[in-house]
Amino acid sequence: MTDSTDHLLDPLLDRLRAAVGDAHVLTDPADVAAFVVDWTGVHEGQALAVVRPGSTAEVADVVAACHATRTPVVPQGGNTGLVGGGVPDASGTQVVLSLGRMRRVRDVDPVAGTITVDAGVVLADVQAAAAHAGRLFPMSLGSEGSCTIGGNLATNAGGTAVLRYGMTRELALGLEVVLPDGRVWDGLRGLRKDNTGYDLTQLFVGSEGTLGVITGAVLRLFPETPRHATAWVAVPSVAAAVALLGIAQQHAGAHLATFEIANRQALDLVLAHLPGASDPLVAPSDWYVLVELAGAATDRGLDDALEAILGEAVEADLASDAAVAGSPAQRDALWALREGISEAQKVEGATLKHDVTLPIASLAAWAEAMGPVLECVLPGVRPVTYGHVGDGNLHYNVSAPVGGDDDLRAAAPALSAAIYDSVAAADGSISAEHGLGRTKAAAGAAYKSDVEVDLMRALKRALDPHGLMNPGVLLPE
Numbered sequence: 507m508t509d510s511t512d513h514l515l516d517p518l519l520d521r522l523r524a525a526v527g528d529a530h531v532l533t534d535p536a537d538v539a540a541f542v543v544d545w546t547g548v549h550e551g552q553a554l555a556v557v558r559p560g561s562t563a564e565v566a567d568v569v570a571a572c573h574a575t576r577t578p579v580v581p582q583g584g585n586t587g588l589v590g591g592g593v594p595d596a597s598g599t600q601v602v603l604s605l606g607r608m609r610r611v612r613d614v615d616p617v618a619g620t621i622t623v624d625a626g627v628v629l630a631d632v633q634a635a636a637a638h639a640g641r642l643f644p645m646s647l648g649s650e651g652s653c654t655i656g657g658n659l660a661t662n663a664g665g666t667a668v669l670r671y672g673m674t675r676e677l678a679l680g681l682e683v684v685l686p687d688g689r690v691w692d693g694l695r696g697l698r699k700d701n702t703g704y705d706l707t708q709l710f711v712g713s714e715g716t717l718g719v720i721t722g723a724v725l726r727l728f729p730e731t732p733r734h735a736t737a738w739v740a741v742p743s744v745a746a747a748v749a750l751l752g753i754a755q756q757h758a759g760a761h762l763a764t765f766e767i768a769n770r771q772a773l774d775l776v777l778a779h780l781p782g783a784s785d786p787l788v789a790p791s792d793w794y795v796l797v798e799l800a801g802a803a804t805d806r807g808l809d810d811a812l813e814a815i816l817g818e819a820v821e822a823d824l825a826s827d828a829a830v831a832g833s834p835a836q837r838d839a840l841w842a843l844r845e846g847i848s849e850a851q852k853v854e855g856a857t858l859k860h861d862v863t864l865p866i867a868s869l870a871a872w873a874e875a876m877g878p879v880l881e882c883v884l885p886g887v888r889p890v891t892y893g894h895v896g897d898g899n900l901h902y903n904v905s906a907p908v909g910g911d912d913d914l915r916a917a918a919p920a921l922s923a924a925i926y927d928s929v930a931a932a933d934g935s936i937s938a939e940h941g942l943g944r945t946k947a948a949a950g951a952a953y954k955s956d957v958e959v960d961l962m963r964a965l966k967r968a969l970d971p972h973g974l975m976n977p978g979v980l981l982p983e
């Protein structure tokens with residue numbers, strides 16, 4: 507900030523301080539540092555200020571002040587997003603609005619099956635509040651100890667429970683949102699049935715902070731599933747994993763809760779970088795599946811169902827070996843192999859992330875064809891492939907050739923174009939669950955039809971005519 511602009515900014519900073527209290531308007535670079543760089547370390551911006559309101563009324567005051575001065579606002583929850591949508595750009599003109607102080611669980615109604623929370627409540631705390639009431643909030647992500655429900659809603663997060671319970675939007679019944687001009691929309695009705703016009707809740711889910719600031723939510727709860735049967739299964743190929751999925755669906759039906767895939771490169775990174783991790787199987791395999799069945803206390807047949815699934819898979823040469831969890835600690839150890847991949851790949855060095863979905867029928871052929879294509883673009887490149895195969899979603903994350911971080915950065919546009927072109931050709935999506943953020947705003951628009959982009963821009967203009975909410979995120983400027 508220069509001396510010549512101080513006099514213009516002071517009235518805004520004064521108003522922000524009046525709204526939330528001096529202690530919650532951060533401008534010192536040391537205080538602001540953690541809010542301007544994203545989890546991947548790829549996006550680092552500058553903020554005019556970081557503002558930390560403690561209530562919906564304070565959020566409304568902050569947004570109204572920014573609206574009056576035409577100051578852009580970047581909503582931020584736990585800052586665990588993987589596409590740079592929650593951090594400011596390099597201009598130093600944007601206010602980061604952090605929801606981190608809004609952590610109140612407002613209400614739990616086990617009979618209605620609803621929980622009402624502030625947007626800044628951490629996902630693990632929502633799960634805990636539901637469990638305290640004898641219910642399940644099923645959403646589960648590797649970042650659940652830090653990400654917030656507001657961020658989950660804004661990105662329409664997925665995770666490892668989508669197969670059974672759906673994406674975040676399927677768990678959202680109602681929202682409270684501060685609109686770009688500072689007005690508050692109270693849509694916290696929580697009704698299962700409400701056919702009274704456009705579904706505004708669903709409009710804000712997945713909008714990545716570009717249409718308003720989510721300040722509260724009513725979410726769905728489910729019966730608890732304290733029984734689990736879990737296995738880490740060695741499979742020869744993605745095609746075998748997909749065939750195994752069919753067998754698991756047939757035997758387990760609605761009890762099939764998780765069906766995740768990881769290639770050997772992913773496991774090797776976890777074994778190398780995650781303290782305490784060990785390979786549960788003796789012989790190495792090219793691919794692995796983490797399969798879990800979950801049920802109520804009265805569901806005693808899960809172990810038998812898992813055994814039947816694995817038996818049929820081995821018989822059909824779809825699996826060569828499996829480690830079945832015999833205790834909660836063993837279950838945690840198998841889950842850690844899957845949940846530790848992101849962190850392990852980050853420690854390994856430069857990574858190029860691609861969060862793609864394909865029709866399940868095309869997934870295996872696509873994954874098989876991609877490796878040689880990338881090898882031509884950058885010899886030695888290491889595809890670390892894992893994700894939610896039950897949802898058709900692969901994290902096709904490319905690690906640099908050993909010692910070749912700069913080569914990966916130089917080849918990044920060509921590698922991503924090769925991947926996205928082939929995803930588009932197979933009728934897939936270039937963002938399954940992480941959103942578009944800053945990383946993929948341009949690609950998102952490039953792979954949509956003109957009609958679809960026009961509709962999205964029309965919605966943006968209608969709600970945010972001055973373009974103040976998270977500019978440059980989701981839609982290219």
Ligand code: FAD
Nearest residue numbers: 583584585586587591592648654656657658660664715720
């Ligand atoms: P932030 O990162 O703070 O923000 C994300 C976006 O939401 C930004 O555009 C921001 O402007 C907007 N936003 C945040 N809060 C609000 C609000 N209250 N109102 C309006 N807009 C808002 N994602 C998955 O989908 N599935 C996974 O399995 C998964 N696993 C992960 C594992 C790890 C180790 C990590 C680091 C990330 C993972 N993620 C996953 C990505 C990330 O955790 C999710 O996108 C999560 O939903 C982001 O929540 P957050 O509170 O951290 O949001």
Ligand code: 2HG
Nearest residue numbers: 588648848859893901903
């Ligand atoms: C997961 O499924 C997350 O583990 C993170 O979506 C994926 O880091 C990633 O790219």
Ligand code: ZN
Nearest residue numbers: 665893901939
């Ligand atoms: Zn994921």
